[in-house]
Amino acid sequence: MFDHGEPSYADVNKDVLSTMLETGPRYWMLLGGTMSVAGICFFMPWIYQLFVGVGAAGMNRNAVWGSYLSNFIFWIGLSHSGTLLSAVLHITNSPWRKAIYRSAEAMTLFSLMTAALFVMVHLGRVWFVHWSFPIPNQMGLWPNFRSPLMFDVMAITTYLTASSIFIYMGSVPDFAAVRDASTGMRRRLYTIFSFGWRGTAREWHTLGWAYTFFAVFVIPLAVSVHSIVSWDFALSAVPGFHHTIFAPYFVTGAIYSGTAGIVTVMYCLRKFLGFERYIGQVHLDSLGKLLITLSLIWSYINILELFSGWYGGTSFELEALKFRLTGFYAPLYWEMILFCAFVPMLMLSKKIRWSWNKMLLVSVLINIGMLTERFIIVATSQPRKFLPDAFGYYVPSWIEISITVGSFAIFATLFLIFIKWVPAISIYEVKETLKPLRRDA
Amino acid sequence: MAIMGTFAFEEDFLAVARSLQSSGFDNISLLSPLPLEEAQEVLGLGKSPVRHYSLAGAILGAISGFAMAVGTSLVFILPTGGRAIITIPPFLIITYEMTILFGVLFTLLGFHFVSGLPAWRDRPYWSSASVDRFVVVVEGVAAEQLARAEAIIRDAGADEIRHVEEEQ
Numbered sequence: 099m100f101d102h103g104e105p106s107y108a109d110v111n112k113d114v115l116s117t118m119l120e121t122g123p124r125y126w127m128l129l130g131g132t133m134s135v136a137g138i139c140f141f142m143p144w145i146y147q148l149f150v151g152v153g154a155a156g157m158n159r160n161a162v163w164g165s166y167l168s169n170f171i172f173w174i175g176l177s178h179s180g181t182l183l184s185a186v187l188h189i190t191n192s193p194w195r196k197a198i199y200r201s202a203e204a205m206t207l208f209s210l211m212t213a214a215l216f217v218m219v220h221l222g223r224v225w226f227v228h229w230s231f232p233i234p235n236q237m238g239l240w241p242n243f244r245s246p247l248m249f250d251v252m253a254i255t256t257y258l259t260a261s262s263i264f265i266y267m268g269s270v271p272d273f274a275a276v277r278d279a280s281t282g283m284r285r286r287l288y289t290i291f292s293f294g295w296r297g298t299a300r301e302w303h304t305l306g307w308a309y310t311f312f313a314v315f316v317i318p319l320a321v322s323v324h325s326i327v328s329w330d331f332a333l334s335a336v337p338g339f340h341h342t343i344f345a346p347y348f349v350t351g352a353i354y355s356g357t358a359g360i361v362t363v364m365y366c367l368r369k370f371l372g373f374e375r376y377i378g379q380v381h382l383d384s385l386g387k388l389l390i391t392l393s394l395i396w397s398y399i400n401i402l403e404l405f406s407g408w409y410g411g412t413s414f415e416l417e418a419l420k421f422r423l424t425g426f427y428a429p430l431y432w433e434m435i436l437f438c439a440f441v442p443m444l445m446l447s448k449k450i451r452w453s454w455n456k457m458l459l460v461s462v463l464i465n466i467g468m469l470t471e472r473f474i475i476v477a478t479s480q481p482r483k484f485l486p487d488a489f490g491y492y493v494p495s496w497i498e499i500s501i502t503v504g505s506f507a508i509f510a511t512l513f514l515i516f517i518k519w520v521p522a523i524s525i526y527e528v529k530e531t532l533k534p535l536r537r538d539a
Numbered sequence: 540m541a542i543m544g545t546f547a548f549e550e551d552f553l554a555v556a557r558s559l560q561s562s563g564f565d566n567i568s569l570l571s572p573l574p575l576e577e578a579q580e581v582l583g584l585g586k587s588p589v590r591h592y593s594l595a596g597a598i599l600g601a602i603s604g605f606a607m608a609v610g611t612s613l614v615f616i617l618p619t620g621g622r623a624i625i626t627i628p629p630f631l632i633i634t635y636e637m638t639i640l641f642g643v644l645f646t647l648l649g650f651h652f653v654s655g656l657p658a659w660r661d662r663p664y665w666s667s668a669s670v671d672r673f674v675v676v677v678e679g680v681a682a683e684q685l686a687r688a689e690a691i692i693r694d695a696g697a698d699e700i701r702h703v704e705e706e707q
Contacts, residue, residue: 107572107671232611240615243608244622244629252633256640263647270656271669275572278666293657297668299582301654302574307587308650312643315593319639326632529573535671536549 105375107535110528114272114521115279117371121518132510140504143497144219152222154497161480161492166220168472169502172355173213173509174254174327175348175468179356180206181261182320185313194384196527197376201367202360203265204520208512209359210258212505219501246329253319253326260319264312265520267305270295272521324352331475337418338479341406347399354392354438355468361385361461363513365454367522376523379452386451389464393442400439414484422478426491430470431478437467540704541663541678542688544697549575552673555695556581559677564688570665570674589649596645597638604637605630663703672698 105113147154157164180202187195218224230251232241241248274295277288295301328348331339341347364381367373404423407415422431441463450456481490494502516522546552556569556578569578608630616624651657668674675697677688685702692700 111670232607238615240611242617242619243611243633244619244626249629249632249636252636256636256643259640260643263643267647267650275669278669289659290657293651294659294662295656296568296662296664297570297572299569299571299575299578300584301656302571303579303584304587304589304650304654306574307589308646311589311593311646315597315639315642315646319636322632322635322639526573534549535547535673 103375104532107529107532110376110525110532111275111279113372113375114523114525114528115276117373117522118276118518118520119280125514125518129511129514132507132514135507136504136511138504139500140215140508143500143504147219147222147497148224152220154495156493156495156498158490158492160483160488160490161477163220163476163480164492165473165476165494165498165502166216168469168476169505170213170216170220171327171348171472171475172469173209173216173505174324175352175355175472176359176465177206177209177213177257177261177356178320178324178349178352179360180204180209181257181264181316182206182353183357183360185264185316185320188310188313189317193531194380196531197373197523198360198364198381199527200265200268200520200524201363201522203261203268204513204516204522205356205359205363206261207258207265208509208516209356210254210261211512212509214254214258215508216505246326246333249326250330253323257319257323260312260316264309264316267309267312268524269520270305271297271302272525275525276521321349324348331479336479336483337412337414338407338422338475338482341403343399343403343406347403350392350395350399351468351471354389354396355465357385357388357392358461358464358468361389361457362465365458365461367517368454371517371522373523376528382454382457383448383451386445386457389442389460390445393439393464397439400435418479418482421482422474425478425482427474427478431474434467434470434474437463438471441467540680540682540685540702541676542680542685542692542700542702543663543665543674543676544692544695544700545665545667546673546675546695546697547671548696549577549673551696552675553577553581555675555692555697558691558695559675559688562687562691564677564680564684566678566680568663568676568678570668570676572669572671572673587653589646589653592649592652593642593646596648597642599645600641601634601638603641604634607637608633665701 143154155164155166180199184195184199184203187199218227221227229235229239230241230248241251243249270292273288273292274297277285277292280288325345325348328344332341332344334340361382364377364385368377404419407419422428441460444450445457445460450460477492481492544555546555552569552571553575556567559567560581567582569575569582571578609625612624612626618624663676663678665672665674675692677692680688689700
């Protein structure tokens with residue numbers, strides 16, 4: 099489990115807490131950089147769009163959905179493996195989960211926040227966003243719960259709430275460790291964060307039960323969230339959207355891109371926070387094998403999607419298929435196939451699976467492929483629906499491209515703030531993987 | 540009055556907990572840097588009542604989710620293509636999400652009630668319990684019993700022993 103010798107309990111506290119309590123100039127420069135990119139690339143174009151209207155984006159009469167929604171799906175997807183993987187591995191009692199799950203769950207939370215921002219950007223008149231919640235208002239207006247968009251509101255709100263509680267509750271014992279290692283204002287703050295946790299047998303017992311129930315609730319929730327996102331598309335009659343396979347297709351894609359995202363995040367934690375001792379080959383190898391499996395499932399569903407479109411035989415579906423495979427966006431489609439179906443097969447080689455640099459490259463390529471997949475779903479279906487006089491093209495404007503770039507900076511900023519406030523590795527769960535403190539051990 | 544002792548090894552810690560219990564001290568807290576099933580067994584902690592909160596939350600969420608979907612569609616009637624106003628399949632999705640939302644929230648509530656947290660008042664605590672020490676705390680010890688408790692803890696091989704004046 100540990101590549102550089104097993105640490106002692108005290109080492110675990112020291113190593114993890116030092117990443118929070120000691121901050122060098124490199125961190126501040128990085129944080130300043132990501133905040134600047136987020137401000138310039140995301141918020142400034144968004145403010146501009148708020149002034150001039152959503153016409154500033156490249157969406158048009160044929161393609162009323164564009165990159166904002168494809169980004170929304172991408173970020174929701176990226177959020178998937180964090181909490182889901184953590185919950186599944188908790189239920190199955192997998193020891194390799196313990197060092198990586200906290201950051202994976204944080205990834206879920208921040209991906210969800212970024213995804214929610216894209217809904218705001220897409221809405222245009224963001225100041226009316228509260229209309230989508232069932233809140234009594236003077237107009238007597240209530241949301242239409244028969245709409246898949248309302249399913250989305252409910253699912254994402256629930257997922258965000260559950261994921262926040264899941265990560266917070268798992269962190270309470272570690273907040274107590276931070277409290278005990280700090281002084282002054284930080285100590286007072288973490289006394290509040292840790293609820294006065296002492297680590298009594300009763301507290302551990304209650305937390306264990308509650309945490310397992312959170313995991314049990316979160317697993318079906320995560321599956322439902324991306325199924326519901328897929329129904330935003332599949333419940334319409336648009337060729338290219340209207341597939342029964344969409345729910346498993348989206349869920350698989352979500353777990354796939356999320357798992358690749360975890361590899362990227364783990365690489366950064368090892369490299370920049372010095373967690374080489376805790377995140378080792380066993381994690382990389384396990385994640386690599388998981389990625390191969392997900393890639394095969396994803397490829398199978400893609401083939402099935404093409405087949406069902408072709409087998410349906412309607413001219414609208416055939417036109418949508420032809421446009422996707424050979425039309426304007428065909429190079430992007432084949433790039434997606436290359437990155438998500440073929441590149442991951444390199445991980446069949448142990449040499450690739452055991453190399454952090456190569457795995458980083460593969461994980462980034464998979465997520466580029468997955469971002470493209472979401473874009474293709476949105477951009478190639480709506481401009482090709484039914485009548486040829488409604489055919490058109492959708493090309494994102496510079497504002498959309500800038501906001502897409504900025505969203506990655508928002509995610510990075512949130513993650514950088516997180517690592518200074520929450521132990522990025524679960525202290526007490528790593529201790530569970532060490533030899534017990536017994537005389538005979 | 541409370542008395543605390545720290546231990547470097549799990550077996551000493553568990554042994555002293557058993558000795559204290561068999562000697563009639565029943566207000567014992569066992570502090571550890573990680574969850575120990577054996578410590579929970581010593582204190583006789585079986586199934587947690589948290590599960591009742593989870594179930595209650597899930598049931599309440601299911602009922603309120605369905606009621607909300609039906610209620611809002613009756614208050615704000617929106618006919619769509621001649622379809623029924625109360626449509627079961629989409630409302631089941633709202634019900635499902637609310638089941639999970641309330642289940643999670645009630646589990647959180649259950650955790651707080653059952654564990655007695657938050658508790659920010661001063662309680663007997665040893666900060667090394669969050670690092671690498673196992674701490675046994677005997678609370679509410681009468682003055683005449685103090686020496687006996689201390690002897691049991693010391694005999695079990697405690698590294699350090701501390702007496703704490705408890706808040707009234």
